[in-house]
Amino acid sequence: MDDNIFEKLKILSDAAKYDVSCVSSGVDRKNNTVGSIGNAAACGICHTWSADGRCISLLKILLTNDCIYDCKYCMNRVTNPTNRATFTPEEVAELTIQFYRRNYIEGLFLSSAVEKSPDYTMENLYRVLYLLRYKYNFWGYVHVKGIPGASNDLIQKTGMLADRMSVNIELPTRESLSLLAPQKKVENLLKPMALINHEISRTIDDKKHFSNTPRFVPGGQSTQMIIGATPDNDKTILNLSQNLYDRFNMKRVFFSAYIPVISAPNLPAISTMPPMLREHRLYQADWLMRFYYFKSEELFTETEPNLDLEFDPKMMFALRNMDKFPIEINKASYEELLRIPGLGVTSAQRIIRERKNAELSYDSLRKMRTVLKRAKYFITVKGKYYGNINFDPDRIKDEVRQQEIQKQISIFDLV
Ligand code: SF4
Incomplete structure (x- = not known):
């Protein structure tokens, strides 16, 4: 050249x-x-x-x-x-x-x-x-x-x-x-x-x-x-x-x-x-x-015109709108499922498809490989809440923070 x-x-x-x-x-x-x-x-x-x-x-x-x-x-x-x-x-x-x-x-x-x-x-x-x-x-x-x-x-x-x-x-x-x-x-x-x-x-x-x-x-x-x-x-x-x-x-x-x-x-x-x-x-x-x-x-809210830097936008939406949760997995529409933190398009589609055959249980969600680490705080399955903590935004934030720390520790273990 x-x-x-x-x-x-x-x-x-x-x-x-x-x-x-x-x-x-x-x-x-x-x-x-x-x-x-x-x-x-x-x-x-x-x-x-x-x-x-x-x-x-x-x-x-x-x-x-x-x-x-x-x-x-x-x-x-x-x-x-x-x-x-x-x-x-x-x-x-x-x-x-x-x-x-x-x-x-x-x-x-x-x-x-x-x-x-x-x-x-x-x-x-x-x-x-x-x-x-x-x-x-x-x-x-x-x-x-x-x-x-x-x-x-x-x-x-x-x-x-x-x-x-x-x-x-x-x-x-x-x-x-x-x-x-x-x-x-x-x-x-x-x-x-x-x-x-x-x-x-x-x-x-x-x-x-x-x-x-x-x-x-x-x-x-x-x-x-x-x-x-x-x-x-x-x-x-x-x-x-x-x-x-x-x-x-x-x-x-x-x-x-x-x-x-x-x-x-x-x-x-x-x-x-x-x-x-x-x-x-x-x-x-x-x-x-x-x-x-x-x-x-x-x-966003009136007082928070910027996205949170600690939690992702879907998580923040759920934490600010607790009245819309927990969402019952067996009844929610596709659009509602998509609002559950941690649940993606593939999981939502799979849930819609599988529940046509039978009512889903927490175990069946696991078997379907639905990632429930975050979602569990925002759903009920057959009317039961599996979050294992109070349904409270601050408690959920603490749990998710702990999960993040654990994730980082396991990355170091891998190294
Ligand atoms: S951003 Fe403005 S100054 Fe820069 S190349 Fe484009 S027109 Fe020119």
């Missing part, structure tokens, strides 16, 4: 590591065209380029880090004296194919700073996809960023060639955005999301009538939000996520714990640790909203 390209690759792959929205799940598209290369498989792709280990499957790069904007939290902002580099679309396409042929990667995650203008940047992103698809006949997975402020036409034609698109919402509120990313407007961020959502639905509908209609971003759209750079609480963050899921059919909302790499008056001090546990709790809550029928407002 020529030194110049290698140098650009070093700069632009490093600059891309702060973007976390690069999972390749959600697309299972076989390539049936003779003479073309690459499949987009729903299973994980097993190679990695990123140095921080966050993305394990795709060549993850920026087209350029030469940005005209000045987002305070970003290394690539115009006022930050950092090394700049810009790939040409031809270079990115060529690099992707070379890496693909050497089996380093199976797809591409392509983002970009805003160079010259949103349209100029989006046009170059489009050009990369066009070259990959039509010059190199590469039909592997490609996730591309939509640049806010770019024309509908450019977003539209890029989406026809991409597997997934994402437009970053960046920060949880309008106020935070105007404080830290004053050149970005909420409307400009939401407009391409609405367009992408519209095009996805349109092509799905068309496909019902004309089976050879090409799909627009078949892997759906996602977005990313930085957390911990502003004082916004978790309730605000999850309310916004819920809105994004409801309004734009987001496949995923990703949370990125802010890593303080820049000293600025409105940002956490450089010495502040990135809020990784908070990020983890937000993902747990997000999971509850997507698969367990929870609404974001159920996870």
Whole structure:
């Protein structure tokens, strides 16, 4: 590889590591065209380029880090004296194919700073996809960023060639955005999301009538939000996520714990640790909203607008709503079963299925391999409570804490 390209690759792959929205799940598209290369498989792709280990499957790069904007939290902002580099679309396409042929990667995650203008940047992103698809006949997975402020036409034609698109919402509120990313407007961020959502639905509908209609971003759209750079609480963050899921059919909302790499008056001090546990709790809550029928407002109270860092969100929901528990295993609906701490989708489905044959006992739950370590404090089986302690939130918290200590001790024993 020529030194110049290698140098650009070093700069632009490093600059891309702060973007976390690069999972390749959600697309299972076989390539049936003779003479073309690459499949987009729903299973994980097993190679990695990123140095921080966050993305394990795709060549993850920026087209350029030469940005005209000045987002305070970003290394690539115009006022930050950092090394700049810009790939040409031809270079990115060529690099992707070379890496693909050497089996380093199976797809591409392509983002970009805003160079010259949103349209100029989006046009170059489009050009990369066009070259990959039509010059190199590469039909592997490609996730591309939509640049806010770019024309509908450019977003539209890029989406026809991409597997997934994402437009970053960046920060949880309008106020935070105007404080830290004053050149970005909420409307400009939401407009391409609405367009992408519209095009996805349109092509799905068309496909019902004309089976050879090409799909627009078949892997759906996602977005990313930085957390911990502003004082916004978790309730605000999850309310916004819920809105994004409801309004734009987001496949995923990703949370990125802010890593303080820049000293600025409105940002956490450089010495502040990135809020990784908070990020983890937000993902747990997000999971509850997507698969367990929870609404974001159920996870908070008036006085507690942040997720608890000691106990997971489902556990906290149960402890705050003891009047809804214990739940009788033999009578509960599927949705109610999913609210029991420690009980997952598989166990809930198994319970529903098995109790059609006979009333379940505590033993039969065990035999079905239902994990009852936490669930036992929140259920009755044939009317009997098996928690062995008073049905009291503080007592349950103590017991769960003890379980955690035991777990840690046994890990040390193993070592
Ligand atoms: S537009 Fe993107 S790359 Fe440019 S400064 Fe803002 S966050 Fe960074």
